[in-house]
Amino acid sequence: MKSNNSRIYFLLSFFLLLGAAIIGRLFYIQVIQNNHYKLLADAEHLKEEPLLAERGKVLFSDESNYLATNKGMKEVCVAPREIEDVQKTSEILAKNLEINEGELNKVLSNKNDPWVPLKEISLEKASEIENLPGIYTQPKIQRDYPWHEIASHVIGFYNKNNEGQYGIEEYYQNELKGEDGYWKGIVNAKGEQIFSPFNEVKEAIDGTNLILTLDLNIQQTIEKELSDLVEKYKAEGGTIIISNPKTGEILGMASKENFDPNNFSEEFEKNKSVFINPAVSIPYEPGSIFKPITMAAAIEEGAVTPETTYNDTGEVKIGGYFIHNSDLKAHGQQTMTNVLEWSLNTGAIFAQQKLGSEKFTKYVKKFGFGKKTGIDLAGEVSGSIYNLLYPSSNEKLIEYADASFGQGISATPIQIITAFSAIANQGKMVKPYLVKKMIYPNGTETEIQPEVLDQVISPETAARVAAMMVSVTKNGYGKKADINGYLIATKTGTAQIPGPDGKYLVGPTIQSFLGFAPAFDPQFFIFLKLDKPQGAQFAESSLGPAFHDIAQYLFTYLGIPPEE
Secondary structure, three states: OHHHHHHHHHHHHHHHHHHHHHHHHHHHHHHHOHHHHHHHHHHHHEEEEEEOOOOOOEEOOOOOOEEEEEEEEEEEEEOHHHOOOHHHHHHHHHHHHOOOHHHHHHHHHOOOOOOEEEEEEEHHHHHOOOOOOOEEEEEEEEEEOOOOOOOHHHHOEEOOOOOEEOHHHHHOHHHHHOEOEEEEEEEOOOOOEOOOOOOEEEOOEOOOEEEEOOOHHHHHHHHHHHHHHHHHOOOOEEEEEEEOOOOOEEEEEEEEOOOOHHHHHHHHHHHHHHHOOHHHHOOEOOHHHHHHHHHHHHHHOOOOOOOOEEEEOOEEEEOOEEEEOOOOOOOEEEEHHHHHHOOOHHHHHHHHHHHOHHHHHHHHHHOOOOOOOOOOOEOOOOOEOHHHHOOOOOOOOHHHHHHHOOOOOEEOHHHHHHHHHHHHOOOEEEOOEOEEEEEOOOOOEEEOOOOEEEEOOOHHHHHHHHHHHHHHHHHOOOHHHOOOOOOOEEEEEEEEEEOOOOOEEEEEEEEEEEEEEOOOOOOEEEEEEEEOOOOOOOHHHHOHHHHHHHHHHHHHHOOOOOOO
């Protein structure tokens, strides 16, 4: 009897201990290790998928032609461990992905690699291979630039880090990028979504669409004209910009060398400096196109009038320095209007000296030189008027004399255009801009309004300088730009280039030609520049005819009737 009781107690004790062990294990798993096993379960049955925002599109001013848009793509990935027939899969992938079959064989045969991204392809091609064992696809959006090199410096590109770089793409990154969303919920063993009240969705918010001020037809016209000029004169580069001087809208902006943003990686390997936009990022000494700025300041302050005369002896001596006219000639008695017509360095110095160094510097700053314009493009620099602020010569006058005809100071093309908007626009200097409208994902729109930066000179002074520039076209070095029936205000500039040692290079120049029309109610402003052209000594020969052709096109295209 005692033996039976012992057995019973033993069995009871055993089952009590076993039960305690099971309960302890369950407590350990369900309570202490709850988070660990929950994560394991979630990994099997919960899934989070990104909902990608579509990057905002960028359109030309007609709102129908895309400068930058998106193409739906899928990235093809393989799980080598799941590949059953390596040879057959390699053959199919090689055909659809245009990848070497031998290379694919090596990738698919490596069972140590669990996941290998291969290539981004179109949605159509992806549908042909998505059902293959071990082949997976995930949605991707590829940036597309339908016009390739056209306006490439304006748009920049969308890089592999999903960021805009250079141009509009970089400047408006926050507006264009949108906000990605996600789907988070329960999936079955095959990874398929299962409806559940616990599923969570955050919808993606697409990026803002941008409508540019750029006119596609004008842009194509100046791109062709610039290519022809660079080729004809074997120039190292060049820039053409068309703007509306009343509003600051940029109607066209082209520079050479340009690039195809669809293939930015290839361009980057060859020469990444090609991405820099010379219109806003590369200053140069403007030369004689600066002379109307000097005249405007002197006339505004009453130091001279367009009819004021001086005796041109062909040179001016300042301390131990001699400054000559570009033609090395003396022209005798000349008016300030003649100074612009024949681009006389001595006359610009005369006007600057009548004005005085302090007031001259004040107006150079008022016209916006030495600071950024604020144009909505990445990479803008300010140019330099350091020599005027901190003159280094003993005489402290040579810097001001040089600057009066655009040497010794530097400016970007966009700074020059902005400064001249004051002369073209009744003394009001306007801010240049490229985006005229933003269209938000909810359909609302914002129109960008023109911005007046400053009333630099009076309307009367602006009109007088504009008339002097018309005389340049009718009687001076701007004759090749003249068009019957229209009053066109122009100015030429052929600037020397400073070398590494600070001395000017012998031979190479930078040639510029600018102007606006109709002169007293301007609808467009044209700026042209060639870097180190060959076969033309002055800008009147290289760029005068090109200005004429572009102006003739714009008169017709914009429907501007003759004045005379």
